[in-house]
Amino acid sequence: MPLELNDVFVTPDRSIDIDDVYEYDDLSAEGEQLVVSPVRIKGQIRNTGGLVELGYKAEFSYSKPCDRCLAIAEKVFRQDFVHTLALSAENEDTDDIIIVAGYTLDLFSLVRDDILLELPIKHLCSEDCLGLCPKCGHNLNEGSCGCKKEAVDPRMAVLDELLQD
Numbered sequence: 001m002p003l004e005l006n007d008v009f010v011t012p013d014r015s016i017d018i019d020d021v022y023e024y025d026d027l028s029a030e031g032e033q034l035v036v037s038p039v040r041i042k043g044q045i046r047n048t049g050g051l052v053e054l055g056y057k058a059e060f061s062y063s064k065p066c067d068r069c070l071a072i073a074e075k076v077f078r079q080d081f082v083h084t085l086a087l088s089a090e091n092e093d094t095d096d097i098i099i100v101a102g103y104t105l106d107l108f109s110l111v112r113d114d115i116l117l118e119l120p121i122k123h124l125c126s127e128d129c130l131g132l133c134p135k136c137g138h139n140l141n142e143g144s145c146g147c148k149k150e151a152v153d154p155r156m157a158v159l160d161e162l163l164q165d
């Protein structure tokens with residue numbers, strides 16, 4: 001349901017509170033479908049003397065396989081977004097401006113776009129995830145597998161050093 005913004009555009013200091021929950025079933029990252037919780041949206045659209053600004057916080061949790069060990073890892077996404085809303089692109093530097101044609105804003109789509117742009121590219125179950133054994137595929141977070149260590153990969157050599165500290 002698009003938001004009607006006629007009132008807020010023509011009335012200085014007028015504001016609209018946003019407090020909603022959106023459900024998306026089509027979010028994906030790098031071609032991978034994400035399992036997401038409903039997205040909690042809280043914020044405000046406010047006319048600040050000629051400029052109409054939208055500010056909101058989005059919060060939800062999502063899960064997908066860890067980049068290193070492939071175990072499903074859940075993360076919380078929590079981020080603030082600010083946009084300037086305008087009725088047309090005339091005389092404006094359009095980069096940061098959301099055009100609100102006909103005084104209606106499709107907040108549902110805007111939130112989806114915002115989220116997809118800000119989702120972290122790297123997805124790790126933990127910062128020090130040990131990943132999988134390159135030989136047998138064992139998840140090294142669950143203990144070592146007994147394979148002989150061969151530091152062929154310099155990144156693995158660095159990791160070995162770190163582990164010995």
Ligand SMILES: [Zn+2]
Nearest residue numbers: 066069125129
């Ligand atoms: Zn991991």
Ligand SMILES: [Zn+2]
Nearest residue numbers: 133136145147
């Ligand atoms: Zn192994």
